Amino acid sequence: MRFVDEFREPELISKAAEEIRRLAGTERHYRMMEVCGGHTHAIYRFGLKDILPENIELIHGPGCPVCVLPMGRIDDGLSIAQQSDVVFAAFGDMMRVPGTQGSPLEHKARGMDVRIVYSPSDALKLARLNPDKHVMFFAIGFETTAPSTALTMMRAKAEGIRNFSVFCNHVTIIPAIRAILDSPDMRLDAFIGPGHVSTVIGCRPYEWIAQNERKPIVVSGFEPLDMLQSIVMLLRQLKAGEARVENQYKRVVPWEGNRAALRALAEVFQLRPYFEWRGLGFISQSALRINDKYAEWDAEQRFAVPGIRVTDPKAAQCGEVLKGVLKPHQCKLFGRECTPEHPIGALMVSSEGSCAAYHNYEHRKAAMVSLNSVA
Amino acid sequence: MCLAIPGKIVHISSDNHDSALVDVVGVRRKIDLGLLQDDKPAPGDWVLIHVGFAMSKISEQDAADQMNTLRMLGEIDGAMQEIQGYGLEDVN
Amino acid sequence: MSAPAAVLAESAPVRFRDPQIEMAHGAGGKASRKLVEGLFAPLLFGAAPGPLADAAHVDINGTTVAMTTDSFVVKPLSFPGGSIGELAVNGTVNDLAVSCARAEALVVTYVLEAGLSTQVLEAEVRAMAKAARDAGVRIAAGDTKVVEHGKADQMYVTTTGIGRLLPGVSIDPCSVRVGDKILISGPIGDHGITILLARGELDFEADLRSDTRSVLSLVETLIHAAGPGIRWMRDPTRGGAATSLNELARDCGLGMVLFEDQIPVRDSVRGACELLGLDPLHIANEGQFLAVVSPEYADAAINALSLAPGGSEAQVIGEVREQPAGTVLVTTLYGGSRIVDMLVGDPLPRIC
Numbered sequence: 001m002r003f004v005d006e007f008r009e010p011e012l013i014s015k016a017a018e019e020i021r022r023l024a025g026t027e028r029h030y031r032m033m034e035v036c037g038g039h040t041h042a043i044y045r046f047g048l049k050d051i052l053p054e055n056i057e058l059i060h061g062p063g064c065p066v067c068v069l070p071m072g073r074i075d076d077g078l079s080i081a082q083q084s085d086v087v088f089a090a091f092g093d094m095m096r097v098p099g100t101q102g103s104p105l106e107h108k109a110r111g112m113d114v115r116i117v118y119s120p121s122d123a124l125k126l127a128r129l130n131p132d133k134h135v136m137f138f139a140i141g142f143e144t145t146a147p148s149t150a151l152t153m154m155r156a157k158a159e160g161i162r163n164f165s166v167f168c169n170h171v172t173i174i175p176a177i178r179a180i181l182d183s184p185d186m187r188l189d190a191f192i193g194p195g196h197v198s199t200v201i202g203c204r205p206y207e208w209i210a211q212n213e214r215k216p217i218v219v220s221g222f223e224p225l226d227m228l229q230s231i232v233m234l235l236r237q238l239k240a241g242e243a244r245v246e247n248q249y250k251r252v253v254p255w256e257g258n259r260a261a262l263r264a265l266a267e268v269f270q271l272r273p274y275f276e277w278r279g280l281g282f283i284s285q286s287a288l289r290i291n292d293k294y295a296e297w298d299a300e301q302r303f304a305v306p307g308i309r310v311t312d313p314k315a316a317q318c319g320e321v322l323k324g325v326l327k328p329h330q331c332k333l334f335g336r337e338c339t340p341e342h343p344i345g346a347l348m349v350s351s352e353g354s355c356a357a358y359h360n361y362e363h364r365k366a367a368m369v370s371l372n373s374v375a
Numbered sequence: 376m377c378l379a380i381p382g383k384i385v386h387i388s389s390d391n392h393d394s395a396l397v398d399v400v401g402v403r404r405k406i407d408l409g410l411l412q413d414d415k416p417a418p419g420d421w422v423l424i425h426v427g428f429a430m431s432k433i434s435e436q437d438a439a440d441q442m443n444t445l446r447m448l449g450e451i452d453g454a455m456q457e458i459q460g461y462g463l464e465d466v467n
Numbered sequence: 468m469s470a471p472a473a474v475l476a477e478s479a480p481v482r483f484r485d486p487q488i489e490m491a492h493g494a495g496g497k498a499s500r501k502l503v504e505g506l507f508a509p510l511l512f513g514a515a516p517g518p519l520a521d522a523a524h525v526d527i528n529g530t531t532v533a534m535t536t537d538s539f540v541v542k543p544l545s546f547p548g549g550s551i552g553e554l555a556v557n558g559t560v561n562d563l564a565v566s567c568a569r570a571e572a573l574v575v576t577y578v579l580e581a582g583l584s585t586q587v588l589e590a591e592v593r594a595m596a597k598a599a600r601d602a603g604v605r606i607a608a609g610d611t612k613v614v615e616h617g618k619a620d621q622m623y624v625t626t627t628g629i630g631r632l633l634p635g636v637s638i639d640p641c642s643v644r645v646g647d648k649i650l651i652s653g654p655i656g657d658h659g660i661t662i663l664l665a666r667g668e669l670d671f672e673a674d675l676r677s678d679t680r681s682v683l684s685l686v687e688t689l690i691h692a693a694g695p696g697i698r699w700m701r702d703p704t705r706g707g708a709a710t711s712l713n714e715l716a717r718d719c720g721l722g723m724v725l726f727e728d729q730i731p732v733r734d735s736v737r738g739a740c741e742l743l744g745l746d747p748l749h750i751a752n753e754g755q756f757l758a759v760v761s762p763e764y765a766d767a768a769i770n771a772l773s774l775a776p777g778g779s780e781a782q783v784i785g786e787v788r789e790q791p792a793g794t795v796l797v798t799t800l801y802g803g804s805r806i807v808d809m810l811v812g813d814p815l816p817r818i819c
Contacts, residue, residue, distance in 0.1 A: 001400050001738065003381035003421060003433055010728075010800035012445050017801070019448045037819050038377020047803025063377075066819060091426070092743075092815035105812075109489050118669045118743070118816060119427025121407055125670075141426075144377065145818065148428040151409045196377045199423065199431045222377065224803070225445055232448065251437035252423050258431065260412040341497065341811055352819055361806050378744050378818050399742055401735035402673040424742070426818050427670075 003251070007223030008046075016228035017051040023235040030056045031187060032234060033324055035177060036142075036194035037064030037352035038222055044361045046224040056231065059324035060357070062176045063194055065140045066093050066350035067322070068277040069169055071310040074099035077138045077167045078107055080303045087113045087130070089123040090138040097349050100310055104138075120152040120166075127156070127164035134163045136299045139170060144196040146170040146288055147261035150268035153290070153297050167299040168290050171275065173197050174205050175286035179277075181213050185325040190234040192227065193219035195249040200265075202257025206245045214243045221249040268294050276309070278346050279318035318345035321354055328358035335359060379425035381433055382406070384418050397424060479509035491812025493540075495705030495751075498811050500714075521701065522566035524632075533568030535559060536627040544591065544621055546665035548657075548676030551624055552594030554753055557679050558704065559628040560602045564686040565700035565756050567638055568630035572607040573599065575626045579611060580619035587621065595624075602681035604628070633687065635694035640718035643698045648765035649723060649785040650758045652685055652778060653678065655708055656736035659750035659814075664739065669816065671742070673735040678754035685778050689758060692771030696764025702756045706809060709748040711757055712795045713809045723795040725785035725807075730797075744817035748797070749810050759787065 024030060034040060040060045043049060049058065062068055078099050081088035088104060095105045095116060108114035113133070117123045123137035139149045149166060156164045173194055180186060193206055198219045206217045216237035220230035230248045237244060247253055268290060275287030290298035299305075312318060315333055320326040328334050328347070338344040340356050347353035351360075382397035393409045395416070407428045408416065414432060416422055422429040483505030491498035522535035539555045560570040575595070579588065599606050657678040664671050682702065689697065699719075703711040712723045725748075732740075732747045740747050760768045765783060772781035791806070798804045 001381070001734075001741065002383075003438060004741070006438070006442055012442075012448075013801040013803075015448050016445065022449070036377050041377075041819075044805055047799060047805045050803045051801060064819065091818045093817045093819050095815050096811070105491075106489060109487070116668065116816065118671075118818070119407075121427050122668070122670060141818070144379070144430070145426055147410055148407070148426050151407065151428065155409075194377070196379050196423075196425060196430065199379075222379075224801075229441070229445060229448075251434045251441060252431045254431070258410060258413075261410045261430070264410065350819065351817070360808050380738075380741050400738035401675075402671055402738040402742060404671045404742075 004223060007221070007225040009225070013051070013224050013228060016225060016232060019232055020056070020228060020235065021053045023232065023239065024053050024056055026055060028055065030189050030235070030238065031059055032056065032190045032192055032231065033059040033061045033180065033188050034192040034220075034227075035061035035063040035173065036197065037067070037350070038196065039192055039194070039220065039227065040064070040354065040357055041352040042222050042224070042227060044357050048224060048227060052231070059188065060354040061180060061324065062277070062280065062322045063142065063173060063197075064347075064350055064352050065142055065145075065169070065171060066097055067346040067353045068171065068176070068279065069097070069140060069346065070276045070278045071099055071312070071346075072308040073169055074104075075101065075308045075310065076305045077136070077299075078104065078112070079306050079308075080136055080167065080299055081107070081112055081114070083303070085133045087115055087126060087133050087135045088138060089115045089117045089126060089135055091118075091140065092116050093350060094138060094140060097346065098343060100308075120149045121155070124152050124156055124161065124164055127161050131163060134165070136165050136167055138167045141170055142173050142194070142197050143170075143200045143265070146269065147200055147258070147264045150264040153268050153294050154264065156297055157294065162296065165297050165299040165302050166290060168269070168288060170269070170288040171277070172271075172286055172288070173201075175283045176277070176280070177209065179280050179283055180323055181209070181215075183323045183325065185320075186323065188215065188324070189238055190215055191217040192230050192234070193217045193245075195219055195221045195226070195253060198247075198249065198253045198257070200258050200261045203245050203247050203253065203255050204257070210243045210245050216243045216246070218246045218248050219253055221252065278312065279322040281319070312345055316345040318347050321347055328355040331355070379423045379430060381421050382424045384416050384420050384422060386418060395429070397422065397429075399424075479513055481506050481509055489812070494810070494813040495710055496810040496812055499706070500809070520566060521562040522568060531632055533563050533566050533630045533632060534627070535562040535566065536625060537562060538623060538625040540620065540623050541662065542620055543665050544587065546661055546677055548661060549679040549753075550591055550594045551622065552591040552596075553598040553679045555624040555626045556595055556598035556602055556604065557681050557753060559626040560604055560681045560683055561702040561753075561756065563628050563630040564681070564683040565702050567633045567636050567686075567690070567700070569633055569683060569687075570602070570604040570628045570630040572605045573626045573628045574607055575609040575624060577609065577611040578619050578623040579613045580616060580621050581613055582616045583621050591622065591624075602683065633690055636690045636697050638697055638699050640699050640715055643715065643719040643721060643759050643787055644761065645721060645787055645789050646762050647698055647759050647787040648762055648783050649712070649725065649787065650760060650765070650768060650772070651708065651731065651782055651784050652682060652755045652758075652772060653780040654731040654733050654736070655703070655752055655755060656732055656740065656747035656750035658753040659707070660736050660739045662751070663743075669743070671739060673739060675733070675735050675739075678752060680754035680777065682754060682756045685772060685775055685781075686756065688771050688775040688778065689768055693760050693764035693768040696761035696768070697758060698761065699759040700756055703752050705751045707747070707749040707751060708757060709746070709795060709807045710809045713807075715759070716793050716795055720792055722788045722791045722793070723785060724788050725795065725797045727797050727799050729782055730784045731780050731782050744819075745814050746807065748807050749814045
C-alpha cells in the first residue's frame with residue numbers, strides 16, 4: 001500500500017528506535033502524551049512500546065470522541081430513534097457503546113432500525129432511498145470528522161432532503177488539551193499532536209502550548225515511522241530546552257489547515273457555550289452545535305430530547321485516567337466490575353480507550369514480562 | 376476521529392465534480408471531494424480519505440523528503456559528533 | 468461444537484447469565500463461547516470438561532464415525548465466489564476434514580421464508596448439489612419447513628455430516644508442544660470481507676471472492692506428508708484465525724506467536740481492513756484451515772501443501788511458545804508485538 005508500507009519499513013523503524021534510545025539516554029524520564037485515540041491505537045497495533053526505551057513514557061490523552069461522550073447523550077439519541085420510522089445511523093464505533101438501556105446494537109436486537117454507516121454521506125443516501133423514513137445521523141468526532149458532517153448537511157439542504165437530521169456530538173480538541181494542562185496533577189513534558197485533526201485546523205492552534213505552557217508539540221502521522229520520527233523530534237527539542245510546534249506529518253498536514261473545511265464548519269456549526277465531557281466535566285466552548293440556518297436538519301430541534309444526564313458511578317475514575325493522572329489498572333473498577341465485555345466507563349468500551357487498550361494488550365504483556373523475569 | 380487512509384483518485388465524475396472514485400489497493404469507493412475545493416485533485420493524485428471524504432492531497436515530494444530524512448537518521452548526528460571531535464567549532 | 472466421549476452424562480449447572488440472546492452470541496467470538504460453554508455444554512453434554520471440537524466422534528458397535536452440524540444464515544444469499552448452498556456443503560465437509568474425517572454423507576434442512584422466490588431457491592439447491600459433487604460427498608436426505616414472511620431472511624440452511632476417520636493422524640490440542648509450527652493453507656479474510664462488501668451498506672467495491680471450497684484434499688495431502696506430526700487443525704470461520712488460535716491457546720495453555728510479515732493477506736483484503744479499521748485475523752474464512760505441526764514435519768507439510776492444487780499460498784505463520792501462555796501474540800520484524808484477542812461479537816468497522 002503506497003504511503004503506508006514505506007512508513008512501516010522494518011529496517012527504518014529499527015533505525016529510528018535506535019536514534020530514540022541514543023537521544024533519550026538513561027538519566028531523564030520523559031513523559032509524552034499522545035492526544036489522539038488514533039495514536040493510542042497505533043501504539044498498540046504496531047507494538048511501539050516494545051521498541052521504545054523504558055524512560056520514555058507514553059500517556060494516553062483524551063482524544064477519543066467515543067470515550068468522552070456522556071452516556072446521557074447516547075440515551076438522548078436512542079430515545080429519538082425509538083420513534084417508529086426513525087433510523088438511527090452511526091459509525092461502527094458507536095454500536096457497542098452502552099446507554100443506560102443498552103447499546104445501539106442491543107436496541108437493534110429489540111427492534112430499533114439501527115444502521116452502521118462508513119460516511120455521513122451514506123446516512124444521507126439512506127434518507128434519499130427511504131423517503132418514508134427519517135434518518136437521524138448520530139454524529140461523533142473531533143474536527144477531523146465535523147467538516148464531513150457539515151458538508152453532508154449542506155448537501156441535504158441544497159437537495160431539499162427533509163427526512164434527514166444530525167444529532168451532533170462533535171467536540172473540539174484544543175479545550176481538551178487545555179483541560180489536561182490545567183489539571184494540577186499533570187506532569188507532562190511534551191505532546192504528540194493529533195495528525196488528522198490538524199489536516200483541518202492546521203498547526204497554529206497549538207502555538208499556545210509551546211509559547212505559554214513551554215511544552216514542545218509535534219503534529220504526527222499515524223504510521224510507526226511517523227510516530228517514531230515525532231518522538232525523535234520531541235527529544236531533540238527537550239534536550240535543547242526548546243518548546244516549538246513542529247509538523248512531522250507534512251505530506252498531509254498544511255500549516256494553515258484546510259480553508260474549505262473550516263468554511264464548511266463555519267457555515268453549519270457554532271460553538272456550544274459549554275458541553276459535558278465524560279470524565280472531564282463541563283468544558284466551555286468545547287463542542288459544536290448546529291446553527292439556526294440548519295435548524296431543520298438538527299435532530300435536537302426537530303425532536304424532543306429528554307436531555308438525560310447520567311453520572312458515572314463515583315468509583316469509576318475515568319476522568320483521572322483520561323487526564324493521564326492514573327494508569328488504567330489503578331482505577332478500582334478496572335478488570336473487576338469494569339471490563340471490555342461489561343464496560344462501566346467509556347474508556348473500556350472503545351477499542352482505543354486507554355482502559356480497553358490496557359486490558360487487551362498491556363495487562364497480559366505485563367504478566368508475560370514478569371514471568372520471564374522470574375524464570 | 377483518526378482513521379484516514381491514502382487512496383488514489385481513479386476517476387472524477389463528469390456530472391458532479393465533487394464526486395470521485397478512489398482506489399486503495401483494489402478496493403474502490405466513491406468519495407466526496409468537497410473539502411478540497413480550494414485545491415482540486417485530478418485523476419492520479421493521492422488523497423487522504425476519512426469517512427468517505429478527501430481531507431488533503433498527499434504530497435509525494437514531502438513523503439519522499441521524509442523518507443530521505445528517516446534514512447539519514449543517526450548519520451547526521453554521527454557526522455556532527457565526528458566533526459566536533461576535530462575541534463573545528465572553536466574557530467569562530 | 469461437540470463434546471468429547473461422555474455419553475448420557477448428568478447435566479451440569481448453567482453458568483450463562485446474560486438475560487437475552489444478542490447477535491454477538493452467534494458471531495463465533497467470546498460471547499458465542501460463553502453461550503456454548505455456559506448453557507449448551509452443561510445441559511447437553513453434561514459435566515464433561517475439556518476442549519470443544521469441530522466434530523464429534525461417535526462409536527457405533529466398535530466403529531468410530533465423525534459427526535458434525537452447522538447452520539448457515541448468510542446475508543446476502545449469493546455473493547462473489549459462492550452462495551449459501553456452497554457454504555453449507557463446504558462448511559460441514561471442512562469441519563469433518565479438520566477433525567480428520569472424510570465426509571461420506573450430508574443431510575440438509577432448509578427453513579424457507581414464505582414469499583421466497585422459487586428461482587432463488589432452485590439456484591441455491593443447484594449450487595448445493597454442485598458443491599457436493601465437487602466435494603465428493605453425497606447428500607443423503609433432507610427436510611424443509613416454511614415460516615412466515617419476515618422470519619427467516621429468505622432461507623436458513625443446516626447441514627449435518629457424517630464421515631469416516633482418516634488413518635495416520637490423531638489430533639488433540641493437549642498434544643501441542645513448544646516449538647510446534649503454525650500453518651495456514653492460504654490467504655485470510657477473503658470470505659468475510661467479500662460478504663461485508665456484498666451487503667452494500669458500506670458502498671465499497673473490490674475484486675474479491677469468497678474463498679469457499681472443500682479443504683479435504685489439502686488436509687489429506689497434509690496427513691499424507693506429515694500425519695504423525697499433526698497436533699491440531701481447525702477451519703477458522705466466524706471469528707477468524709484469531710478466534711481459533713485463541714481457543715487453542717486456551718485449551719493447551721501455551722502461547723501462539725504469529726509473525727505478521729508471514730501471514731498471507733490479499734492486497735484488497737488488506738486495503739478494506741485498513742479502510743474500515745479491521746484486523747484480517749478476525750475475519751471469517753470459508754476455504755482455509757489452520758494446522759499445528761511438529762517442527763520435524765513442518766517443512767514436509769508446507770512443501771506438500773504448496774505443490775497441491777489450491778495449496779500454493781500455504782504458509783508457516785508462527786510457532787508455539789511457552790509465553791505468553793494462553794494468548795495469541797503477533798510480532799513484527801522490528802520487534803514490536805501486540806496481543807490479538809477474540810472479539811466479543813462481529814468485527815465492526817470504525818472511523819477512529
